[in-house]
Amino acid sequence: MKILGVSGSPIKDSNTDRALKIALGASGVKTEFIKLSDYNIQPCTACLECRKTNSCILKDDGNLLMNKAYKADALIVAGFTPYSSIDSRTKIFLERLYPLHHSHALMSGKPGAAIVTSAIQQGHEGILSASENGISAIQNYMIAESMVFIGGVSILGNVPCLACDAKDQCGVSALKMLFGKDATPNNVAINSVENDPEAVATLEKLGTDIVEAYYNQ
Ligand SMILES: Cc1cc2nc3c(=O)[nH]c(=O)nc-3n(C[C@H](O)[C@H](O)[C@H](O)COP(=O)(O)O)c2cc1C
Numbered sequence: 001m002k003i004l005g006v007s008g009s010p011i012k013d014s015n016t017d018r019a020l021k022i023a024l025g026a027s028g029v030k031t032e033f034i035k036l037s038d039y040n041i042q043p044c045t046a047c048l049e050c051r052k053t054n055s056c057i058l059k060d061d062g063n064l065l066m067n068k069a070y071k072a073d074a075l076i077v078a079g080f081t082p083y084s085s086i087d088s089r090t091k092i093f094l095e096r097l098y099p100l101h102h103s104h105a106l107m108s109g110k111p112g113a114a115i116v117t118s119a120i121q122q123g124h125e126g127i128l129s130a131s132e133n134g135i136s137a138i139q140n141y142m143i144a145e146s147m148v149f150i151g152g153v154s155i156l157g158n159v160p161c162l163a164c165d166a167k168d169q170c171g172v173s174a175l176k177m178l179f180g181k182d183a184t185p186n187n188v189a190i191n192s193v194e195n196d197p198e199a200v201a202t203l204e205k206l207g208t209d210i211v212e213a214y215y216n217q
Contacts (some may be wrong), residue, residue, distance in 0.1 A: 001214050002030040004067075004072035005053050008079035008090030009117070010037035016117040019155045019193045019203055020078040023115065026207030032068065036089040039065060043092045050099035054106070062096040069097055070106055074146070074210050077138045078115035080157060081130035086116070086137035094141040101145060108146035111213040113206050114138035117157035117193075124178060132157075148217065150210050156191045 005024045009016035017035065023033040039061040045131040049057045056062050069075055079090035101108035116134035120127050135152030142149045159174040162185050166173075193199050 001073045001211060002071070003027055003074045003076060003210060004032050004034065004068055005076045006034045006036060006069075006078065006090070006093055007085045008036050008077075008093065010035075010089065014080075014117070015155055015157045015191065015193045016078050016080050016115065019115050019117065019153070019199070020076060022200055022203040023076055023113070023153075023207040023210075026179065026204035027211050028208070032072070034065065034068065036065075036093055040051040040088075041065065041092050041096055042093035044098055049131070051102035053097045054102060054104075056096060056099050058096075063099075064100055064105055065093060066097055071090055072110075074111040074113075074214055075107075075142075076113045076115065076206070076210065077118070077141075079134055079138065081116060081118040081134045084118075084120075084128050084130035084133050086134045091137065094138070097141070097145070107142075109217060110147050111150050111210045111217075112138075112142040112147040113150040113210055114142075114152035115155060115203070115206070116152065119157050119159040119174065120178065121156055122152070127177065148213055149214050151206060153199070153206055154175065155193050155199055155203075158191050158198065162188060162190060168195050 005020045007020050032174045041062045079086045114135045116131050118130040122129045131154035139149050161175040179188050
Protein backbone atom coordinates (compact mmCIF):
# COMPACT_ATOMS: atom_id res chain seq x y z
CA MET A 1 0.00 0.00 0.00
CA LYS A 2 1.18 3.54 -0.79
CA ILE A 3 -0.20 6.83 0.60
CA LEU A 4 0.31 10.09 -1.28
CA GLY A 5 0.53 13.12 1.04
CA VAL A 6 0.12 16.53 -0.56
CA SER A 7 0.87 19.82 1.21
CA GLY A 8 -0.42 23.16 -0.08
CA SER A 9 1.71 25.19 2.32
CA PRO A 10 4.47 27.18 0.58
CA ILE A 11 6.30 27.86 3.86
CA LYS A 12 9.49 25.81 4.28
CA ASP A 13 9.01 22.98 6.79
CA SER A 14 5.70 24.50 7.92
CA ASN A 15 3.31 23.17 10.55
CA THR A 16 1.17 21.88 7.67
CA ASP A 17 4.14 19.94 6.19
CA ARG A 18 5.18 18.55 9.56
CA ALA A 19 1.64 17.57 10.56
CA LEU A 20 1.27 15.68 7.28
CA LYS A 21 4.62 13.96 7.80
CA ILE A 22 3.53 12.85 11.31
CA ALA A 23 0.44 11.16 9.82
CA LEU A 24 2.41 9.61 6.94
CA GLY A 25 5.14 8.40 9.31
CA ALA A 26 2.65 6.76 11.65
CA SER A 27 1.03 4.81 8.81
CA GLY A 28 3.85 2.28 8.63
CA VAL A 29 3.35 1.85 4.87
CA LYS A 30 5.04 3.31 1.80
CA THR A 31 4.42 7.06 1.47
CA GLU A 32 5.30 9.98 -0.77
CA PHE A 33 5.29 13.60 0.39
CA ILE A 34 4.60 16.30 -2.19
CA LYS A 35 4.94 20.06 -1.63
CA LEU A 36 2.77 21.80 -4.22
CA SER A 37 4.90 24.96 -4.25
CA ASP A 38 7.68 22.85 -5.82
CA TYR A 39 5.45 22.29 -8.86
CA ASN A 40 3.87 24.45 -11.53
CA ILE A 41 0.11 23.90 -11.71
CA GLN A 42 -2.56 26.17 -13.11
CA PRO A 43 -6.26 26.04 -12.24
CA CYS A 44 -8.66 23.87 -14.27
CA THR A 45 -9.99 25.82 -17.26
CA ALA A 46 -13.21 23.74 -17.40
CA CYS A 47 -12.58 22.93 -21.08
CA LEU A 48 -13.68 19.32 -20.39
CA GLU A 49 -11.18 17.90 -22.88
CA CYS A 50 -10.18 15.50 -20.10
CA ARG A 51 -13.48 13.66 -20.35
CA LYS A 52 -12.26 11.99 -23.56
CA THR A 53 -8.69 11.26 -22.53
CA ASN A 54 -8.48 11.19 -18.70
CA SER A 55 -5.64 13.63 -19.14
CA CYS A 56 -5.34 17.43 -19.03
CA ILE A 57 -4.30 19.51 -22.04
CA LEU A 58 -2.51 22.12 -19.89
CA LYS A 59 1.26 21.93 -20.26
CA ASP A 60 2.35 22.05 -16.65
CA ASP A 61 2.88 19.60 -13.77
CA GLY A 62 -0.85 18.87 -13.34
CA ASN A 63 -0.81 15.53 -15.16
CA LEU A 64 2.28 14.39 -13.25
CA LEU A 65 0.59 15.11 -9.91
CA MET A 66 -2.69 13.60 -11.09
CA ASN A 67 -0.88 10.38 -12.03
CA LYS A 68 0.72 10.21 -8.58
CA ALA A 69 -2.76 10.47 -7.02
CA TYR A 70 -4.09 7.81 -9.41
CA LYS A 71 -1.28 5.37 -8.64
CA ALA A 72 -1.51 5.89 -4.86
CA ASP A 73 -3.83 3.69 -2.81
CA ALA A 74 -4.79 6.52 -0.45
CA LEU A 75 -4.55 10.30 -0.36
CA ILE A 76 -3.98 12.76 2.48
CA VAL A 77 -4.39 16.39 1.50
CA ALA A 78 -3.02 19.08 3.82
CA GLY A 79 -3.66 22.79 3.44
CA PHE A 80 -3.93 26.06 5.33
CA THR A 81 -6.60 28.74 5.41
CA PRO A 82 -5.84 32.21 4.00
CA TYR A 83 -8.99 34.33 4.53
CA SER A 84 -10.77 31.31 5.99
CA SER A 85 -10.81 29.26 2.76
CA ILE A 86 -8.59 26.42 1.67
CA ASP A 87 -5.35 27.79 0.19
CA SER A 88 -5.16 28.24 -3.57
CA ARG A 89 -2.49 25.61 -4.29
CA THR A 90 -4.49 22.90 -2.54
CA LYS A 91 -7.64 24.03 -4.37
CA ILE A 92 -5.87 23.99 -7.74
CA PHE A 93 -4.48 20.51 -7.01
CA LEU A 94 -7.99 19.19 -6.28
CA GLU A 95 -9.37 20.81 -9.44
CA ARG A 96 -6.59 19.26 -11.50
CA LEU A 97 -7.58 15.77 -10.38
CA TYR A 98 -10.69 16.25 -12.53
CA PRO A 99 -9.38 14.05 -15.38
CA LEU A 100 -9.70 11.13 -12.94
CA HIS A 101 -13.42 11.86 -12.63
CA HIS A 102 -14.38 10.93 -16.19
CA SER A 103 -16.01 8.59 -16.74
CA HIS A 104 -14.69 5.81 -14.60
CA ALA A 105 -14.46 7.52 -11.18
CA LEU A 106 -10.80 6.58 -10.98
CA MET A 107 -10.38 7.72 -7.34
CA SER A 108 -13.51 5.89 -6.21
CA GLY A 109 -13.17 3.72 -3.11
CA LYS A 110 -9.74 5.05 -2.13
CA PRO A 111 -9.41 6.18 1.49
CA GLY A 112 -8.74 9.90 1.87
CA ALA A 113 -8.18 12.38 4.68
CA ALA A 114 -7.64 16.08 5.31
CA ILE A 115 -5.26 18.04 7.54
CA VAL A 116 -5.84 21.78 7.82
CA THR A 117 -3.71 24.33 9.65
CA SER A 118 -5.32 27.59 10.70
CA ALA A 119 -4.38 30.36 13.08
CA ILE A 120 -7.89 31.22 14.20
CA GLN A 121 -9.62 28.33 15.93
CA GLN A 122 -13.07 28.07 17.50
CA GLY A 123 -14.07 30.43 20.27
CA HIS A 124 -12.78 33.84 19.17
CA GLU A 125 -15.68 36.27 19.36
CA GLY A 126 -16.45 38.02 16.08
CA ILE A 127 -13.88 36.02 14.08
CA LEU A 128 -14.80 32.98 12.02
CA SER A 129 -12.90 29.76 12.62
CA ALA A 130 -11.35 28.68 9.35
CA SER A 131 -10.48 25.05 9.95
CA GLU A 132 -13.96 23.63 9.30
CA ASN A 133 -14.11 25.48 5.99
CA GLY A 134 -10.74 24.10 4.95
CA ILE A 135 -11.54 20.54 5.95
CA SER A 136 -14.92 20.59 4.20
CA ALA A 137 -13.30 21.86 0.97
CA ILE A 138 -11.07 18.77 0.90
CA GLN A 139 -13.84 16.46 2.17
CA ASN A 140 -16.22 17.71 -0.54
CA TYR A 141 -13.68 16.73 -3.21
CA MET A 142 -13.42 13.24 -1.70
CA ILE A 143 -17.19 12.84 -1.40
CA ALA A 144 -17.68 13.96 -5.02
CA GLU A 145 -15.17 11.34 -6.20
CA SER A 146 -16.72 8.53 -4.11
CA MET A 147 -13.61 8.20 -2.00
CA VAL A 148 -13.85 6.92 1.56
CA PHE A 149 -13.32 9.99 3.77
CA ILE A 150 -11.54 8.86 6.93
CA GLY A 151 -11.45 12.20 8.73
CA GLY A 152 -10.09 15.71 9.00
CA VAL A 153 -7.60 17.01 11.55
CA SER A 154 -7.41 20.67 12.48
CA ILE A 155 -3.97 22.00 13.50
CA LEU A 156 -3.27 25.29 15.25
CA GLY A 157 -0.82 27.35 13.20
CA ASN A 158 0.51 30.87 13.50
CA VAL A 159 -0.73 34.24 12.29
CA PRO A 160 1.60 35.72 9.66
CA CYS A 161 1.75 38.89 11.84
CA LEU A 162 4.18 37.03 14.12
CA ALA A 163 6.82 37.54 11.44
CA CYS A 164 6.01 41.25 10.92
CA ASP A 165 7.76 44.22 12.52
CA ALA A 166 5.05 46.84 11.85
CA LYS A 167 4.22 46.80 15.57
CA ASP A 168 1.72 49.53 16.51
CA GLN A 169 1.49 51.10 13.05
CA CYS A 170 -0.71 48.25 11.79
CA GLY A 171 -4.47 48.82 11.83
CA VAL A 172 -5.37 45.23 10.96
CA SER A 173 -3.06 43.23 13.22
CA ALA A 174 -4.33 39.69 13.63
CA LEU A 175 -2.11 39.45 16.72
CA LYS A 176 -4.05 42.21 18.46
CA MET A 177 -7.35 40.83 17.15
CA LEU A 178 -6.62 37.41 18.65
CA PHE A 179 -4.53 38.15 21.73
CA GLY A 180 -5.47 41.69 22.77
CA LYS A 181 -4.11 45.20 22.27
CA ASP A 182 -0.78 44.56 23.97
CA ALA A 183 0.10 41.54 21.82
CA THR A 184 3.36 41.77 19.86
CA PRO A 185 5.55 39.19 18.08
CA ASN A 186 7.70 39.24 21.23
CA ASN A 187 5.03 38.22 23.73
CA VAL A 188 2.91 35.73 21.70
CA ALA A 189 4.12 32.13 21.63
CA ILE A 190 4.80 30.36 18.32
CA ASN A 191 2.70 27.23 17.83
CA SER A 192 4.48 24.05 16.74
CA VAL A 193 2.46 20.92 16.06
CA GLU A 194 5.07 18.77 17.84
CA ASN A 195 4.35 20.62 21.10
CA ASP A 196 0.68 19.61 21.06
CA PRO A 197 0.51 15.94 22.17
CA GLU A 198 -3.22 15.72 21.41
CA ALA A 199 -2.68 16.91 17.83
CA VAL A 200 0.25 14.50 17.36
CA ALA A 201 -1.85 11.58 18.68
CA THR A 202 -4.76 12.53 16.39
CA LEU A 203 -2.45 12.76 13.38
CA GLU A 204 -0.85 9.40 14.20
CA LYS A 205 -4.30 7.85 14.49
CA LEU A 206 -5.25 9.32 11.11
CA GLY A 207 -2.17 7.63 9.65
CA THR A 208 -3.12 4.23 11.03
CA ASP A 209 -6.87 4.67 10.34
CA ILE A 210 -6.27 5.30 6.64
CA VAL A 211 -4.25 2.07 6.37
CA GLU A 212 -6.94 0.12 8.23
CA ALA A 213 -9.61 1.54 5.91
CA TYR A 214 -7.61 0.42 2.88
CA TYR A 215 -7.17 -3.17 4.12
CA ASN A 216 -10.76 -3.46 5.39
CA GLN A 217 -12.48 -2.44 2.19
C1 LIG B 1 -2.63 35.67 3.37
C2 LIG B 1 -2.95 34.92 4.63
C3 LIG B 1 -4.23 35.01 5.19
C4 LIG B 1 -4.56 34.28 6.32
N1 LIG B 1 -5.85 34.29 6.79
C5 LIG B 1 -6.20 33.43 7.80
C6 LIG B 1 -7.55 33.31 8.22
O1 LIG B 1 -8.45 33.97 7.70
N2 LIG B 1 -7.85 32.45 9.22
C7 LIG B 1 -6.88 31.68 9.82
O2 LIG B 1 -7.19 30.89 10.71
N3 LIG B 1 -5.59 31.78 9.44
C8 LIG B 1 -5.24 32.63 8.45
N4 LIG B 1 -3.93 32.71 8.04
C9 LIG B 1 -2.94 32.00 8.82
C10 LIG B 1 -2.62 30.63 8.29
O3 LIG B 1 -3.72 29.80 8.23
C11 LIG B 1 -1.57 30.11 9.21
O4 LIG B 1 -0.43 30.90 9.03
C12 LIG B 1 -1.26 28.68 9.03
O5 LIG B 1 -0.83 28.24 10.28
C13 LIG B 1 -0.15 28.47 8.04
O6 LIG B 1 0.29 27.20 8.22
P1 LIG B 1 1.82 26.80 8.03
O7 LIG B 1 2.53 27.17 9.30
O8 LIG B 1 1.72 25.37 7.81
O9 LIG B 1 2.33 27.52 6.83
C14 LIG B 1 -3.58 33.46 6.93
C15 LIG B 1 -2.29 33.37 6.36
C16 LIG B 1 -1.97 34.08 5.23
C17 LIG B 1 -0.58 33.94 4.65
